[in-house]
Amino acid sequence: MDDFSSISLLSLAMLVGCYIAGTIPLAVNFSEEKLKLVTVLGAGLLCGTALAVIIPEGVHALYEEVLEAGHHAHGQAEVSAPDQKAINSEVGPSHDHAHSHEELHAFIGFSLVLGFVFMLLVDQIGSSHLHSGDDPEAARAATSKITTTLGLVVHAAADGVALGAAASTSQTSVQLIVFVAIMLHKAPAAFGLVSFLMHAGLERNRIRKHLLVFALAAPVLAMITFLGLSQSSKEALSNVNATGVAMLFSAGTFLYVATVHVLPEVGGTGGHSHSAGGGKGLSKVEVLALVIGCLIPLLLLFPSRISMEQPDFTSADISSKVQLHGVLWKKSSGRQSAKWARRFFIIKDSFLLYYAENEKRNFEANRYFNIHPKASGVIPLGGCVVEPKEEQGMPYAILLNHGDCNGDIVLAAESESEQSQWIDMLEDSGKVTWKNAQLGEAMIESLEAQGLQLAKEKQEYLDKLMEETEELSLQREQKAELERVNQVLEEEKQRFEDVLMELRAEQEQIKRDLDETTQCMKGVESEKERLNRLTSRLQQSLEELSKEKQRTLDMLRKKGIDRKDLEDQASAPDPKCPKAQEQLQGNLRNIEEHMMCILCEKKQAEERMKENEQRAHVLQEEREFYSTQAQALQKSLTQLTADKQQAEAELKAEMESRAEIEHRLKMAEEALRNLEQGLNCLERSRERDERMIGDVSHLRRKHSLSFTGPHGETPSLEDPKESTWCLTSGTCFRQNSKACKAISTAQSED
Template sequence: MSGKDDDLFFVTNVQKAGILFKRPFLHVSGKWQRRFFVLKDGFMLYYAEKEAKTFAETGNFNIHPKGVIPLGGCLVNHTTETDKPYAISINHPDFGESNVIVATDTEESLKDWIDKIKECTRITYKNAQVGETMIKCLKAKSEVIEEQRKENQEKLEAETLALQEERELREQIEEQLRQLQAEKEAKEQEAMQLKEREAEQRQSAMEERAMSLEQDRKSTHQQLLDAQTQMQTIAHEMESASTTAEQLQVKLSEAQLERQRAEEQALRESEERLKLEKKLKLAEDALLRLDKALRDSGVKRSELVAADVKQLKSFFEDVLDDQFWDSQKSIIMESAVKARPEYQSFELRTAVDAKKKEVKARGGPRTMAQSTSSANSGDGSVGGGSGDGSVGGGNADGGDGDVVTAPAQPVE
């Protein structure tokens, strides 16, 4: 045994305790066995090796050893007769020829064990009896201690059971607390997530509302700009319409004045046309009477007379044509004034001239004289029948009077 082991198993109520190698008492050549030895007064007690652990934990040795060696009067020596270098021989006359052989691991341990065993050999028989009595007392005390140990063990077991139950209860409570805490944390987490979702929804709704309001603002602003532009356009249009209305009012006033003048001119021309128609009627009647007188006289008409009559006829046709267009001018002017407030006299003249050219291209208007000549003429003579009237300086009855070649002035 090492010094460390000796210190571990040394206790105050025994002289020494430790692990030694022991050879069987009667078999010198037997196998070495490890045993736990205790030196108590004049005895050397040995146990199984595992008892060393109990002794180290409690400080008490078992009163039921595997064997007891009385040491009183024994001889203790270091022996080299074995295969162990640190062997101890314990000899007594009562042991017979056999010796008790034990061995240690180190030289230091060997010396210590020899010294302790020699001290124990000095105990006399009387001391042995005292030791026996002491052993009995120790046995009784050990029994009491064992009883107390059992009671303590039972108490300890009861306390351990109570502690175990308490621990289990505490663990159950702690588990319930953990579950409650977990549920609380889960609910708090759920509430927090719900709040976050609600906050996100509110934020999203606010953002959507803000976007909608921004779009409404932009739309309203654009509508306002469009309305302003439209108002400006309307203002320009109203200003232009006002200017146009003023211009139209001026033109309407001018047209009304022009119409009034045209109506007055048409009235005058109508009166003149009536007068000219009367004169034309008288001239046609005179031509008819002249033609009748020439036929009734039986005088052969010369080419000069025919030419004069033709020239006179052409003169009256031109007069009739001019009178026709003069009468149409007032009608055209009145229609133009009604259709176009911005009527202009230049356009009227252009329209009248174009109409005259168109009618002349078709052959001119048919006069009353043309109608009469077409109905009564045969071989180029004008009219028929006799009359008493004369034209110019000719005689009414044919005679030898000259026929005036120039157009006669119309009779009022």
């Protein structure tokens, strides 16, 4: 949290707390006696707060700032002169500290008197302005009310200035201390102000206005002080102890209000009293309430004082992460001095610090070593020569020789093991020097540069590894796709073989059917020739019979027998006819009957001729159909054989490509293993780097060649499927052939 947020929250809390504390007397209806008792209690709170809280806090703030400044100056003196002053310093209270204490006393007295005189002048100015009226008694009462409120408002404003100055120092602990101190006396002051105004007979609305002005004074002045100070002003205020001075000034104003107005008013004495009791003074209960009011700030301040008096080792001292500590003898630094003194020594990094022997107890109890001791010294160990030495009476002495120090430093241990332990630790701590730090920094920078270079190379190799891994995964996918295509090709090959077997079987069946058809056609041709011969013979017979009939008719005509009569006689034979005539008539009838039979046979032969012609035509069409189908089947077989050979060639090429891809995959996996081993290996060599770069380049070249274009398009399965469909449509051959066979069988039976 920044300073502005902190001062804003503290101001808001101060406003709310002060106003709530002031409204307590207004919330309860008091009688005259109870109101006076509450007023006495408020007066006690005002006095106790002024004497027990404000003045001690102001004095404490002044002394704390002066002590911190003295410690800071002492620490700077030790660091700036680490040679003789650091080694030989056994410091006590100095003349400068005494001079600072005298200045503090002057600050305390001046601040208190200034606040008291300021309120006196304000009171006198207000009194002279109001006494010019007609009613002196009312003027004095109004002056008392206004002066009391004005004094407390000025005091609250001074408190706000103190809080704003404390916030300007950017020290959270100082802000909290000032806030607690202000609230410990502002809440009782608000209670006392309202009680006094109620006792004076002021209206409640005006009392609330007085209370609001009093509650707003401190927060408003705190914010104005904080925002109005520049950084240089903040540093100047910190240097002149502005927090303590402001609190003591407000304490002076508070004392004036408590002693001049509030106590005379509630006690019934003094020139400003307007009570009915006159000089009766306070009763026992009122005295008890006054004492309790004076003691309440002490009771409220006691827990916070205990918490503030606890030692703050985390902020004042340094953590005891030291290399070695213990008590050694130290020889005085005079040339001829043989005086030895026991000191508590601490090795902290590259410095040897020593204190008074009693500091060991505090160090072992708190595990912190004091940075502001009364007697101490610092010995730089960087570049220091440490040697064992024997001194008179001290056989286990340690000699420290530093080029920046005048003279040697002699220490002594109690035993040889302790001497060896201290010498080893001193030598190790002496290695921490400026040159070593610079060298270490250079080495660190060099190692960081090497680490960055190695990290960059590792990242490059990792990127290449990722690229190769992606290519390998792509090759694996292609391998899986090739396996799937090979499986599909194997299935298609099997289907081609099955269709080929079926087509060959159909071809054999068609050949047999064609042979049978040829035989049938030959039989039909022979039958046709036989029928032609029969027809010719019958035609000759008819011609002969016609001639014979014509001769018979001529003979009968010569004999004078008409054909009509002959027919009548034939239908009704006359017994009186001669025998020759009967014979002729019988012959004629035989001829006619024979002619009728021949005509019937001729008609039947013609019909059979027509049937044979039809059969021959059907057989010719069937023969042509079989020939066409046989040619198509032969073409299909040829195409199927070519497709089979092409599929086998593609399958062989895919198998070779698969074998090549498997070989490349093995090479890539081996190269990746070598690359991974090279990346994980801590020891780097030029030969290994060249081998890794060669593997990566080889892989990249191989894979770029393999991925420049596809090995071949996936064989289309539409053409083999279409061919298979066309070939399997030959079932119509079987149906046609069966029909032809049936026709041939029927014809042969006829």
